[in-house]
Structure formats: structure tokens, C-alpha cells
Amino acid sequence: MTKRDTTIYWTGFGVVMALLIVAPLVLPPFWSRFVTEILIWGLLAMSSDVLIGYTGMVSFGHSAFFGLGMYGAAAALLMVAPPNLLLALLFGLTASAAVSAFVAYFSTRLRDIYFAITTLIFSQIFYVIIFTWTEVTGGENGLSFRRPAFGIPGLWTTPFTPETLHWFVLAVVAGSYLILRRIMRSPFGMVLQSIRENEPRTRAIGYAVERYKIVAVMLSGLFAGLSGVLYAIQNRFAAPDFVFFIISGDAVIFNVMGGIGTLVGPIVGAATFLLLREGLGRLFGDQFPYLIPLGFIFIAIIIFMPQGLLGFMRRWLNK
Amino acid sequence: MSAQATSQATSEDTATAPLVAVEGLHTYYGKSHILHGVSLTIGRGEVVGLLGRNGVGKSTTLKTIMGLVYPRQGKVVLEGRPVTALPAHKIAKLGIAYVPEDRRIFRLLTVLENLRTGLDRPGVTDARKQELLDKVFACFPVLGERRNQAGGTLSGGEQQMLAIARAMMLEPKIILLDEPTEGLMPRMVTQIHQIIDALHKEGVAILLVEQNVPLTLEASQRVYIMEKGAIRHHAKSSDLKIGDDVIKQYLGV
Amino acid sequence: MAAILSFFADFPIELFFIQTLNGIVTGMILALIASGLTLIFGIMDVVNFAHGELFMLGAYVGVIVLSTTGSFWLALLLAALLVGIFGAAMQIVTLRPLLGRDPLTTILATFGMSLILQNYALWQFGPVARKINEPYTGHFNLFYLEYPWYRLMIAGLSAAIIGGFWLFLKHGKFGIWIRATMQDRVMAQAMGIPVPLVHTVAFAIGAAMAAASGVLFGPLVGVNHTMGLDWVLKAFIVVVVGGMGNLGGSIAAAIFISLLEAYASIWVSPAQAVIVSFVVLIFTLLFRPTGLFVPTPK
Numbered sequence: 001m002t003k004r005d006t007t008i009y010w011t012g013f014g015v016v017m018a019l020l021i022v023a024p025l026v027l028p029p030f031w032s033r034f035v036t037e038i039l040i041w042g043l044l045a046m047s048s049d050v051l052i053g054y055t056g057m058v059s060f061g062h063s064a065f066f067g068l069g070m071y072g073a074a075a076a077l078l079m080v081a082p083p084n085l086l087l088a089l090l091f092g093l094t095a096s097a098a099v100s101a102f103v104a105y106f107s108t109r110l111r112d113i114y115f116a117i118t119t120l121i122f123s124q125i126f127y128v129i130i131f132t133w134t135e136v137t138g139g140e141n142g143l144s145f146r147r148p149a150f151g152i153p154g155l156w157t158t159p160f161t162p163e164t165l166h167w168f169v170l171a172v173v174a175g176s177y178l179i180l181r182r183i184m185r186s187p188f189g190m191v192l193q194s195i196r197e198n199e200p201r202t203r204a205i206g207y208a209v210e211r212y213k214i215v216a217v218m219l220s221g222l223f224a225g226l227s228g229v230l231y232a233i234q235n236r237f238a239a240p241d242f243v244f245f246i247i248s249g250d251a252v253i254f255n256v257m258g259g260i261g262t263l264v265g266p267i268v269g270a271a272t273f274l275l276l277r278e279g280l281g282r283l284f285g286d287q288f289p290y291l292i293p294l295g296f297i298f299i300a301i302i303i304f305m306p307q308g309l310l311g312f313m314r315r316w317l318n319k
Numbered sequence: 320m321s322a323q324a325t326s327q328a329t330s331e332d333t334a335t336a337p338l339v340a341v342e343g344l345h346t347y348y349g350k351s352h353i354l355h356g357v358s359l360t361i362g363r364g365e366v367v368g369l370l371g372r373n374g375v376g377k378s379t380t381l382k383t384i385m386g387l388v389y390p391r392q393g394k395v396v397l398e399g400r401p402v403t404a405l406p407a408h409k410i411a412k413l414g415i416a417y418v419p420e421d422r423r424i425f426r427l428l429t430v431l432e433n434l435r436t437g438l439d440r441p442g443v444t445d446a447r448k449q450e451l452l453d454k455v456f457a458c459f460p461v462l463g464e465r466r467n468q469a470g471g472t473l474s475g476g477e478q479q480m481l482a483i484a485r486a487m488m489l490e491p492k493i494i495l496l497d498e499p500t501e502g503l504m505p506r507m508v509t510q511i512h513q514i515i516d517a518l519h520k521e522g523v524a525i526l527l528v529e530q531n532v533p534l535t536l537e538a539s540q541r542v543y544i545m546e547k548g549a550i551r552h553h554a555k556s557s558d559l560k561i562g563d564d565v566i567k568q569y570l571g572v
Numbered sequence: 573m574a575a576i577l578s579f580f581a582d583f584p585i586e587l588f589f590i591q592t593l594n595g596i597v598t599g600m601i602l603a604l605i606a607s608g609l610t611l612i613f614g615i616m617d618v619v620n621f622a623h624g625e626l627f628m629l630g631a632y633v634g635v636i637v638l639s640t641t642g643s644f645w646l647a648l649l650l651a652a653l654l655v656g657i658f659g660a661a662m663q664i665v666t667l668r669p670l671l672g673r674d675p676l677t678t679i680l681a682t683f684g685m686s687l688i689l690q691n692y693a694l695w696q697f698g699p700v701a702r703k704i705n706e707p708y709t710g711h712f713n714l715f716y717l718e719y720p721w722y723r724l725m726i727a728g729l730s731a732a733i734i735g736g737f738w739l740f741l742k743h744g745k746f747g748i749w750i751r752a753t754m755q756d757r758v759m760a761q762a763m764g765i766p767v768p769l770v771h772t773v774a775f776a777i778g779a780a781m782a783a784a785s786g787v788l789f790g791p792l793v794g795v796n797h798t799m800g801l802d803w804v805l806k807a808f809i810v811v812v813v814g815g816m817g818n819l820g821g822s823i824a825a826a827i828f829i830s831l832l833e834a835y836a837s838i839w840v841s842p843a844q845a846v847i848v849s850f851v852v853l854i855f856t857l858l859f860r861p862t863g864l865f866v867p868t869p870k
Binding site for chain 1: 675676677679680683685691692695809844847850853857
């Protein structure tokens, strides 16, 4: 990346960050919360980009990773009093890592379409388990719990305010973005992209493609789980609906709309989708089936603009 | 390229417009530039050979003519009409039939069903269909014997016959034959030669891609020789012999 | 030894028999849905995520036709016809432009369609389930139950439809065209077979079969906008277990899985019985990824 590109990139990054930091201070509470939610869903979509955009594997399993992250955090927050932030993160990430390892083991041996279907089915397996195991997971009604305080329990904590929660989420999401970006530009990330470009050739050169794929799925699952933890913290409940494969579908939609392979695109896609939904709801009333026009837009983007909204910047963002 | 050889070769087809004319084809597979400006003509009822080593682009040329692959530049003209951008099934209807390198008969369909994929066309009466079937079973009795067997159960040579028979069901003006003798026993090679002669007698043009140089020189009226994606030499088959320098140079025979 | 004997003595033979029947009934419906799905995949490499919604639409058309005309048979026929035509339109508008592109795009496109259709149904018909009335409400005595004739009818009708489809494939010009295109799309084109048309017709047939199952199954469950979701998942499992693109395999897998689930329901709740299909899937993926009933290729 040239010096000039670097400057432009980091300036852009700085500007966006500044706007997001200031957001809760200037926006009314509804919209401030809205921005926080966009960030959380954006993180989920970004995690899916690791697979779709960089490794070339479409996964519908993200709802499992997201959901298990959420339930993992819920478990931690319910088991320990006062609710412990670090424990929530730990449980949530461990749960989603475990699930993604499990799913990865079975599905990465399959190519393309079979992989997508299998991840979807696994999503549903977890949905059914969570839905029916009422004693542990609260079944249909889910679990509700209190929000933990920010800080290091035992040393210093302070309860979250809407602003500090937003900043916490922003820090986590921005940090995740930077970490993922670093990883995707590393030799490991290059191998993933080479798998996307031409898998047989990558294999022929001598890379253990399956192993890379498994790590990619786990990496993706980890960050999806992280977004689940954030969601649990923000909303203080966990419900099986979030494990249903539709959530995976949402992640894929945000990703494709925003532009796969850009890491930032999915966040933009999430923002666009959620804003459109909110806007359509306000214009036409709550009963309006906003997903119908959104669905058409989605299909139109696939046919006519397959690189997504930010797709034109893809090469540049990855330099 | 010998000027004399070229002028002698083209004088025959300026008399009548060619059946198929290919001009300046540039075809790519992804980023690989396979054909570098291929041009050739095939006259009505002519058997034209296309020789060259492996990988020079002979099959790609056939596929481009058939519309299975689209060239980035260049034209394919059939009876004066440009057909470059047409999908393969329309080109088949216009009278070009294709017998690919690995035969590619429909393995799970019976012999008869394989033939029907070419027979079932609009405008063909049942009587005519029966005529064509009788003719092809007379030509290839073994296919008649195995008519209700699945294509995949046939031997290599039988599958080759089926592939050619199937193409004949289209009653084409020209058949694109890609290495029909590959992997066949000498006895079958002779049979293929006889089939090509028979088709030629009926007025069907053939573009024959082959590695078997003697067969090609005997069966065709003209040959083109390709190397690295372009036509390097063009001559009447009667003017060429196995030991010729040109043959040695481009085919290493 | 005594324990084994007492196990067999306690074994609910009648329940087993009833569940066999139930398993076959569900299996036949599932086979019908899965056949359409595997046909579409086998012929154009498209994973039709909207297949469950086509099933759902068929059921709704059935509801409307039934309430206006009172005829179940007309409902069945019109549902298949109308949804079949809709399927053709859907294929032409959203899938044809994607021909030749990354197969993942078709997954996404059909997924988008499924969202549109689901929400359309929710919008038009509301969240309350509708009912399709059985065309025949008689029962017969099966052990201690009154077993509805209708259930046997569904199985029979599904079998008839599948059988009809099988015949269509084996005889007749279009059947040959479909089979040829499924085996080798490129050579089919080279033989003058209008492959784009074959694709559209195959998709329409798949959609029609899904719609028919919707109407047939309607009386057993409520008709509502999410009914497609559960079935499409099962159908995908069936298609993967049976071998993608393998019609015979899907039918065998459908019945096999349904029977196993029906038996499992003797001991666990139906919601948990679905775990059976997941287990079968995992087993298949581990040991016979090309399909449980398909000989492993070399």
C-alpha cells in the first residue's frame, strides 16, 4: 500500500471512528441504541465475511455461533452474582469456539453448496436442542439476566451507561475489525484467499486446505460468538430465535449487500439494511412487510451488483 | 508457410462459398489465451483435417465453432451467416454436429435414447426417424444389437460409434470430429476411416481433428496444421506425405 | 436374558405398526418435496432455498381454491399448476441471469426469494393458521385407534405423483431431454436440446411437486407462512442423505428417515425425534458423503 493510500485509509478510519464515538452524545437515545445494534450486527456480518469473502465458503451456520455466544454469556451472567463481564466473555467465546470446531469438523470436508446446506442444518440442530432443552436454556422463552458492570471484577467496576456501553461495543467491534484485517493480510489470510481463488491449485501447491478451512470457520465462529455476547450484554436476554437459521441468513444478506471480502462492507450492509427497515417501517407503518422490497433489492444486488455496495473498494481496502 | 501450397489449397474453395468460415478467433479460458487468431474454411461436403500436437488449441477451435465456448474476438460464419454468439443448441439446429474428444455419450441413457436426442427434432416425421435409425443400424450393426442397453455399458469403440451415430441423427451439414481414433484398436481405426468416407460420399462435410497423421492425410482433401493456438500451415492432403519437413516440424512425427 | 424377554414382551407392537404407517405417510410427502428439490439441483446445480415456500404457496392456493370451490381435487390441481407457472417465472427472472456464475449466487438468490415469499404470505394471509379440509373423513379401526383413511390417501397420491413423474422421465421426448441435461448439460446443448427451456420446465415441475405436497399435507398441519421452513430443512437432509441429484436415493432416504423418526417418537417427543434425521445426516457425511444408498464412487 502506498504512503498516500495509507494516509487516506487511516484518515477515513479516524473520521468514521470519531463520528461513532460522538454518536451517543448527539443522537437521541433511540438512534444511539440503533447505532450500537448496527455495530453488533455488523460484527456478526463481518465474521461471516471471513468465510464468504476471503475463503469463498458461504456459511449459514452463523446463527449457531452467535446464539451460543449469547447463551454462553447468559450462563455466566446467571451463574455468578454480581454478573461478571469477563466471565461472560469467556463463557460466550468458549461456547462459540466449541460449536464452531464441531461444525467445522463435519462440514469443511464438503465443498461449496454441500457446505452451505450442512452449516444450515447444524444451525437448526442447535436451535432444536436449545428450544427443547427447557430446563437448561429456558426453551422457547429464553433467558433474561442482568447486565454486568464494566471493568475488572474484584479490582474496579462501574456500571454501564448507554454511552459507555456504546463505546465498549465500538471498541470491541473496531478492535475486531483491526485484528481481522491484520489476519487477512498475513500469510494465513493469503492462503485463505488463494483457496477462494482456486482451491485445487492451492491444494496442489501443498497446503493442507482442510486445516486452513477449519481454522477459518473457527475464527469466523469466534467473532460471531463475540457479537452474540455483546448482544446479550446490551439486551439482557437470550432467546432461541437468534439461533434459527434466519439469523445466519441475515448475516449473509448484510455481507453480500455491503460487499464481500472487504470486512467493512458487511458493517455498511448491516447499517443499510437496518436503516432501510426502520425507514420503511416509519413510512408505511409497522405492518408493512419491509422484507419484500428488501428481498427484491437483495436479489437485484446479487444479479446486477454482485460486488456489493462497497465492492468497488475491495481491492483497495485489502492492500 | 509455402506460398505455392497455400494458393493451390485455396483455389478450390473460392469457386464456391465455404460452408463454414472461421475468421481470426481469439478464445480465452479465463486468463489463458488459447487461440491466437485462428482462421480456416471448410467447403460443402469437404473433409478437412486439423493436425497439431496436444494442447495447441484444436479442441478449443471445435468448441468455439460449436458455440460451447465464446471467442473474445473473431467470427464463425455458417453458410454466410454469422453464428458466433449463438448458443450451442441453436448452432446444432443450424446443421453443425459435434463429436467430442471423450465421446461423452449419455451413459445412463440407452443406445436408442442417445440416438433420440438427435432424432427428436421438429419437422422430422416418424417415417424419416425410422429411416435414419435403420440406416445407422445398418452402418453400425452392433449398436442395433445393443439398442436397449445403457450407453455406459458399451466398450470404448462402441461408444465412439454411438457418438458418431448420434451426431448423424441430426442430419448435419458438417460434423466436428475430435480425435475419433484415440484409444481404439487398429481394426476400429479402419472402421472410422470407412465411416468418414461414407459420410463424405453423402455430402456431409467433416472437420477432423486427429493425432493420427496417415489417417488424416488419406481421409481428407485439405489439412491445416496448428501450433500454439494458430494455423501455421495449410495444404492439400495429396501434396503432403508423412516424411515431409512440415510434418516433422509441427507434429514431430 | 429375562430382561431381553421382558423388553420384547413390553414392546408396543401396535404402536410400532401404527408408527410404521405414519412413517410411510410422512415419508411419501417428504419424498415428493425432496424429488423436486433434487431434480432442480441435479439439472442446474441450484440449491433452491425457496422450495419450502413453494410448498407453502401451494398450500395457500389450496386453501383459497377449496374455500371458493369446495373441491379438494381442484385445489390440488390448481395449486400444482399455478405454483408451477410461478416457479417457471421465478427461474427465468432470478436464476437465468445467474447462469454460469458462482453457484453460491443461486443459493443467495433463492434465499432472497424465500424471504420475499414468506413475508408476502404473512402480509396477505396473516399469522393465523388456515385449514384445508380433508376430502374424505372416514376412519378405519387399526388396533385401538381410529386411523383416518385420508392419511393412506396422501401416501397413495404422493406415490402416484412420483410414479407419474418417473414414467414421464423414462418415456417421451421431454423425459429424455431432462435426463440427458442432468447427465451432461454441455453435450445436451450440442445435440440441439434447448437446455435453457429444459431448465425452466424442470424448475416448474419441481415447484409443482412441492405445491402438490403442500395441498396434500395441508389437512394434517395448519397452513401458515412458516410451514415451509421446517419442511425445507428436512428435505435438504433427505436430499443430502439420498445423494444430491439422485432421484431414487431421495425417495429411499425420505422413507428411511421418516420411519426412523416415527419409531423414535414412540419414546421421545416429536420435537426431539427430529434429532434422528440429524444423526443420520452426520453419519452419512462421515461415512458415505455421496449418499447413504449410493455406492461410493472410486
